[in-house]
Amino acid sequence: MKKYNILLDADKMPDAWYNIMPDMPGQMPPPLHPGTRQPCGPEDLAPIFPMPLIEQEVSTEQFISIPGEVMDVYRLWRPTPLRRAYRLEEALGTPAKIYYKNESVSPSGSHKINTSVAQAYYNKVSGINELTTETGAGQWGTALSIACSFFDMKCTVYMVKVSFEQKPYRRSLMESYGAQVFASPSDNTDIGRKMAADNPGTTGSLGMAISEAVEAAVKSGGSIKYSLGSVLNHVLLHQSIIGEEAKLQMDSVGDYPDIIIGCCGGGSNYAGLAFPFAHDKLKQGKDIDFVAVEPTACPTLTRGPYAYDFGDTGEMTPLLPQYTLGHNFVPPGIHAGGLRYHGVASQLAHLVKEGVMRAVAYHQNPCFESALLFAKCEGIIPAPETSHAIRAAVDAALKCKESGESKTILFNFSGHGHFDMTAYQAYLGQQLEDYELDQEILDKGIASIPQVDFPG
Numbered sequence: 001m002k003k004y005n006i007l008l009d010a011d012k013m014p015d016a017w018y019n020i021m022p023d024m025p026g027q028m029p030p031p032l033h034p035g036t037r038q039p040c041g042p043e044d045l046a047p048i049f050p051m052p053l054i055e056q057e058v059s060t061e062q063f064i065s066i067p068g069e070v071m072d073v074y075r076l077w078r079p080t081p082l083r084r085a086y087r088l089e090e091a092l093g094t095p096a097k098i099y100y101k102n103e104s105v106s107p108s109g110s111h112k113i114n115t116s117v118a119q120a121y122y123n124k125v126s127g128i129n130e131l132t133t134e135t136g137a138g139q140w141g142t143a144l145s146i147a148c149s150f151f152d153m154k155c156t157v158y159m160v161k162v163s164f165e166q167k168p169y170r171r172s173l174m175e176s177y178g179a180q181v182f183a184s185p186s187d188n189t190d191i192g193r194k195m196a197a198d199n200p201g202t203t204g205s206l207g208m209a210i211s212e213a214v215e216a217a218v219k220s221g222g223s224i225k226y227s228l229g230s231v232l233n234h235v236l237l238h239q240s241i242i243g244e245e246a247k248l249q250m251d252s253v254g255d256y257p258d259i260i261i262g263c264c265g266g267g268s269n270y271a272g273l274a275f276p277f278a279h280d281k282l283k284q285g286k287d288i289d290f291v292a293v294e295p296t297a298c299p300t301l302t303r304g305p306y307a308y309d310f311g312d313t314g315e316m317t318p319l320l321p322q323y324t325l326g327h328n329f330v331p332p333g334i335h336a337g338g339l340r341y342h343g344v345a346s347q348l349a350h351l352v353k354e355g356v357m358r359a360v361a362y363h364q365n366p367c368f369e370s371a372l373l374f375a376k377c378e379g380i381i382p383a384p385e386t387s388h389a390i391r392a393a394v395d396a397a398l399k400c401k402e403s404g405e406s407k408t409i410l411f412n413f414s415g416h417g418h419f420d421m422t423a424y425q426a427y428l429g430q431q432l433e434d435y436e437l438d439q440e441i442l443d444k445g446i447a448s449i450p451q452v453d454f455p456g
């Protein structure tokens with residue numbers, strides 16, 4: 001009998017997160033203070049994050065225990081299923097084996113809640129009762145809204161304007177959990193008003209929304225903290241539970257991935273799946289092809305330079321070593337709002353720079369095409385972000401069909417698309433545009449990258 005669903009017993013759920021820092025090849029450059037341009041210390045992050053998260057941000061411990069209170073919440077939906085996509089394999093006629101880790105079964109519908117629960121918990125035990133954040137597609141804002149309601153906290157969300165308009169039910173969803181939601185750039189913050197005045201008619205961007213949320217936290221004088229849904233080390237750490245579970249599940253069916261694929265916005269879902277396997281490549285020499293997939297409309301890893309840049313448009317965050325299109329770059333309004341980010345996580349950027357991982361980029365139309373094939377075979381409507389991973393998995397499987405190789409492909413099904421039906425409607429109505437970015441447009445964004453030398 002075919003085993004479609006590879007489940008992990010609840011008592012086998014890992015109880016510590018995997019931290020890739022001790023395994024990192026070469027020297028990863030430190031984040032720099034935006035003013036002094038000297039390496040950032042924990043005290044520089046204290047105005048916006050609670051100390052336990054700052055400690056995780058700089059930790060070099062290989063494993064960090066997951067608190068019991070967080071484990072209890074995780075148990076509402078974890079361990080998530082690993083699925084063998086037999087029906088997709090058959091439809092493609094490929095000898096490849098395709099597996100996907102289904103993070104869409106969470107209450108918020110995506111992987112984002114793996115870190116929002118942890119972040120809300122650490123803030124709560126640090127005496128914080130209110131969090132502020134940004135959201136692109138609305139998946140992260142939803143995840144933080146749910147986490148804040150679990151821990152009885154207030155939540156304010158700055159939602160990128162184009163997504164606020166494209167996805168009205170996402171807003172209602174966040175409000176249902178008690179969050180307050182503003183379209184960004186908004187009138188609420190100094191930086192929001194300035195960005196709106198400087199960019200009339202702007203669609204907004206994650207970089208702008210982050211600046212607004214950070215300003216709200218900084219100006220609260222300590223009562224409100226900021227929470228980020230991707231990019232930072234502690235976020236990637238919390239997501240490692242995805243890959244840790246997947247390793248146990250692959251092992252339980254006697255298989256191991258040759259290719260590991262995930263869509264990449266800030267890098268958290270991909271890192272979450274990939275990093276625990278990257279340990280095997282870095283420490284045991286396993287031969288794994290790691291592929292991060294981004295949109296052609298926001299080609300951070302494939303066309304951006306490796307440089308120090310701000311994480312936000314308003315230049316409030318530390319300078320992070322990363323691939324970047326420039327913190328002023330505003331990507332076209334593709335439907336994968338969660339992938340519209342000018343930069344990427346430093347840890348992932350470092351692994352790409354070191355040649356441990358690689359990146360590819362796809363236009364949105366071929367991604368939606370593969371998403372619908374997937375939906376018809378496997379039954380789940382993917383989030384537009386997730387459709388990028390599916391496209392790359394489909395292409396890898398078709399390559400195996402050509403070569404006759406039976407490779408094992410594993411990808412992260414980061415979220416479902418139940419609140420993204422306007423996007424599917426537009427695709428079905430052939431109204432989706434594929435944006436080919438001229439180098440001239442990219443150069444404008446890249447010109448906003450500050451001139452900062454790497455230490456040493």
Ligand SMILES: Cc1ncc(COP(=O)(O)O)c(C=O)c1O
Nearest residue numbers: 139230265266267268269338415
């Ligand atoms: C479903 C889904 N997948 C992927 C992403 C991209 O973020 P990250 O690269 O941090 O996983 C998002 C971000 O909003 C998302 O909602």
